Structures are given as structure tokens and as C-alpha cells.
Amino acid sequence: MRNSDNQTPPRVVIGMDPHKRSVTIEVMTPDEGIVGHGRFGTDEAGFAAMLDYARRWPDRVWAIEGCEGIGRHVAHRLLPLGEEVVDVPAKLSARMRVFATGQGRKTDDTDGHSIALVGVRMQGLQSVVHDEQLKLLRLLVDRRRRIGEDHSRMICQLHALILELVPGGAKRDLSAAQARAILAKVRPRDAVGKARKRVAMELVVDLERLYQRKKAANKELTDLVKATGTGLLDLRGIGPSGAARLLVEVGDITRFPSKAHFASWTGTAPIDVSSASTPTTGCPAVGTVRSTGSCTSWPSSSCATAPAQAVPTTTGRSPRGRPRTQRCGA
Template sequence: MVHIPPYEVAHDHDHLYVDTWSGVQVITIGIDPHKSSHTAVAVDTAGHQLAQRRFVVNAGTVRQLMRWCERWPERRFAVEGAKGLGRSLAQQLASAGEQVADVPSTLSARARLLATGGNRKPDAADALHVALFRHDLRTVEPEDQSTILRLLTERHADLVNERIRIINRLHAVLRDLLPGGAPTRLSAEKAATLMKGIHPATAADCCRCDLARDLLADLRRVDRQVRDNEAQMRDALAAARTALTVLPGLGTVLAAKLLGHVGDVTGFPTVDLFVSYTSTAPLDASSGKNTRHRLNTGGNRALDCVLHIIAVCQIRDGGRGQDYYLRKIAEGKTPAEARRALKRRLSNVVYRTLKRDHRTAIAAAA
């Protein structure tokens, strides 16, 4: 959050509003991004609109925007949906050294509704409401190693889903070619061995054999892509220099997914904010004399899934995680409650590890 101290507003000859407290005019440029155009509105510290312009999205959009903003040397940008449609623009501005804030679309929609009493959204009005935000919003940082890890884990998830689809289809074809069908844990090697013993007797079975060979080739291709993807993740994790990989139950894919979704840990000043973001802090659902808590379904569900898998692995494999889980069971908690308590504890461990990684990186760079 950029703190704006108390100020007095005065007109100058260019009809701009000057912050006489510091003597510097700070302009906020709100941007409403779309696929084909971006609408920018510049406002001063008093919230008065100074100018607006619509930019067609092309290779020169950012260059045109920066030329338009040259009249305001002291400026900052507020981009609606910097993780969505505004990602490309926000990243280009951040990489150019500009100060960029991410204004969630839900917040700008709420401001528009409160300001106008309706939900009409002309682009200029959207950009104006984006620029007027003075809340503690996330600062957009240039993409780094965490972005690479997130892209790789998303690709890994796509490949795994494709592999499951291919295996399911191969199972269906082999079911009609083999008595009893194929085993449940089917791999490319097992499928190839089974197919060697198939002798089609009809034209339809010949067609099924051809389909099975095509599916087997697809399965082998996807297996190669999964291996290559995991090798890329290992290299990216090594470049990230994280100590997370020594945590029991946390392998290459889960560590990459965790780092990719957390990003810059300095965006979480306290462990409570981090735990809330990971959805591992249960919500108070007490009523009257009944004291109870319920599952937090907000936050980042991908991170919650990662911590759930780590907790399940630690409970299964033994060690300090299992000891903590059994201690909670002995205290009278249900297995689900004990598992959630372990996830909450793991969130603390992950946060401290990421903070320690950050301090180590700063010391190494100094």
C-alpha cells in the first residue's frame, strides 16, 4: 500500500492538483484491460480525472501508453485483473520499472456499484474506479522463477490428465480384445506385452488393434513428455535454491507447485496471512454454547491441495507428522480435524522455510 500523507490541494496553471505537503504531484493511472483495447484514466491525489485515452492492443501498446504518461513523471499504475486479462500489460510495466498495483475485478465492480448504484460498466468509468483505489493492494512484481515453476506444474497437470484419458480409452479397447480386459494399473510396457498375445479374428477386432496401437503410441509420447517436464521442474527448483524439498512428503512436483502458487513470500507479512491464503486456517462456526470450526473453502485451493497431500503422506509414512496427528486423535479430535490441524502446522513450517530461503537469497546477493 502506498501511503498518501495529509495534503492540501491547490490549482496550478495546468489545472493539475499538486500535493503541497511534498511538493510532488503523484498521478495514478487506472487501466481497464480488454483483449482488443486498454482504456487508461489518469487521476490526481484528490481523485480528479485529468485525462483518459483508449489504446488498441498491438505490439506498440505499451510504448504508446508510456509516451502518453510522460507528462506525469511521478506516477503509478493500477491495473484491473493483473493476473488475468491485464497480466501482459502489468508485467511489461513492472519490467520497465513502473510501480503497478493489481486491482481485483471484484473490488472495482463493488466500487462501481457503490458509486453509481448500478452495474453499468463503460470502460472509462471502470478505469476511473480502478485508479481511485487506495487500499492495500498487491504490488505487481516482474515474473521470476516462481512463474516458471507454476507454468511447468500447470503443464504437468495437463499431461497427467491426458495420460489418464488415454489409459481409460486403451482399457476400453483392450476390454473387447482380451478376456477379462487389462489390469487396472496399466502402463505402456504392460499394454505392449498384452497386445502381443492378441490375434484378431474379425475386421472389427483388426480395427480395435489398430486403435490400441495408436493409443499405445500416444501413451508413450505422453510418458516422455511427463519425464521431460519433471526434469525441467527439477532444474527450476535447483535454480530457486529452496530448502522445501527436504520436507517429508514433499517431492519435486509438489514443491514446484507450492513455490509456483506462493510466488514472492514477502507478500505475506505475517504467518496468519499466509495460512489464510492457503485455506488451512479453520473458520469459527460457533453458535450459542456450541463451539465448532469448519473448513475454510476460500483462499488458494491448489495450495490447500498440496498441503493436504503432504499431510496424508506424513500420516502414512510415520515421523513427526504422524506423531502430531496421533496426539490430536488422543485429544479427542476426529481424523479429519486432526488432519486439518496437521495441515495448519505444515503451513507454519512452509512459511518459515520460505522466509529463510528469502533471507539466504538476500545474503547471497549482498
């Protein structure tokens, strides 16, 4: 539908289905009319062509699926240019795709259409903000996680090698210094044993370097977390890596209307008895609460499990239950 010259053009929603090397967009008006569609590359030429195409609609908002996942690399290229970007959860777009197409077939065109529908119909979508401090925290906390994964992998390899050199192997909590002391006492005589000891010593040297990287990463994360003004480091059991991960995953805390919504997002809110709770205490049943790897609140006293009463031990006969059915047999 075309507007007259003296009428303000409507605000359009550009739904985007992002990929690594290409994106598919669909431009939709508030009355769900499709006024544009295209597929562009994510390189410099493709990104510039997409912006030139989108400038046909001055009043626009980008609805991108997975702004904290596969769509992050495109969303954070649009934010410095002054573009307005909202995050479309994958669950919403998947549900919209089923109702929009009737069959739920997943293609780039149907994904772009369903994402645009979510941007037009749904209110309260999270706006993506350009926060350099948060991006820096995310980058460093991911690096710190990879250092921990490398440490676990090297320790497992070292345990396997020491088990072949020393009967019984080494203890579970093994450090690089302890492994070096164990290997210093080993004197293999065959070629395989000597090669095994040499490879184990190389792992010990790599572990010692990894400890230095881990120490520097923890110090850098500690300084950045303290610069945010949070008090997470004052809590018992939360280190710099855990505090940084919490800040990165939560993001903008103002996107939660209340603390009850935040508790529901983290999985610490009490669940109704009718949904997934125990009928006696009203507390969430085991395995029903979504785990986020962090504890943000403590259960109330009403959720405390009452002590089990002592069951009287008697030698009398128990009440007779349902009579057993007799099987047919010889």
C-alpha cells in the same frame, strides 16, 4: 485541477481494465479527480501509444486488475520498462464498481473507473515484481500440468478401446508397457477390431513418448526448485511439480505480514466459532475452509476431535417427546 509550475505534480493512479486485444485506462489523482481516459490496443502500436499518453504524468503507478490472470501479459510488458505496477483483485474492483456507479453495470469504462478508485483508496496492494526465475517456474509447471492432463486423457481412451477388444478390459492402473502386452495377445479378425487395435497401439506409442517428456519435465523442475533454496522437496508427499506450484502461487512471501495471514490465505487458519466452526471443538467445519491443493500447516492439538463416548445401550423406553398431532381423515 492544474498545478503551478513550481509545484510538484501529484502522483496519479492509472487504472487499467485489461483484455486480450485491448485495454481501457483511467488516470486519477489522489483526490479522485479524473484527468485522463483512453482505450488502446495491446499490439506494438497500441502499447507504444499508451506509454506516450501515460508519460504526461511522470509520477504514476499502474493499477491493473488480474496481474496473475488476464492482465499478466500487459503487466509483465510494463515491468522491464521500469514502471510501477500494483495488482488489483477482481473482488475489490467488483465491490467498488457497485458503490461507485450505484447500479453495478459492467462496462469497460466503469471497470477502469472502479480499478482506479481501488488504486487510490486501498492501501497495501501487492506490487508486481519482475522475477525471471518465478516466470520460468510458472511456465514449466503449467507445461508439466498439461502433460499430466494429456496422460489422463490417453489412458481413458486406451481403457475404452481395450474394453472393446478384451472382455472385462484392463486394470485401473494401466501403463504403456502393460497395455502393449495386452494388445499383443489380441488377434481380431474383423476390420473394426483390427482398426481398434491399430488405434490402441498408436495411443501406446504416444504414451511412451509422453513418459519421456514427463521424466524430463520432472528433472528440470527439480533442478529449478532446488536452485531457489527451498526445503519443500524434503517434505513427504511433495514432488517437484507440487513444490513448484506452491512457489508460483505464493510468489513473494514478504507480502504476508505474518504467518497467521499466510495461514488465512491458504485456508489452514482456525476459524472462529461464530463464523463457521463446530460449537464443541472450535475447529473449522467441513466444507468451510478454502482448499488450495496444498497443506502448509498441521492442526493444533486443540483442534483434535475428542473420541466419542460409548452410548449406553438400554432396553428401556425413551423419554416421551412431543405428542403427535392427529391427522384429519376418514
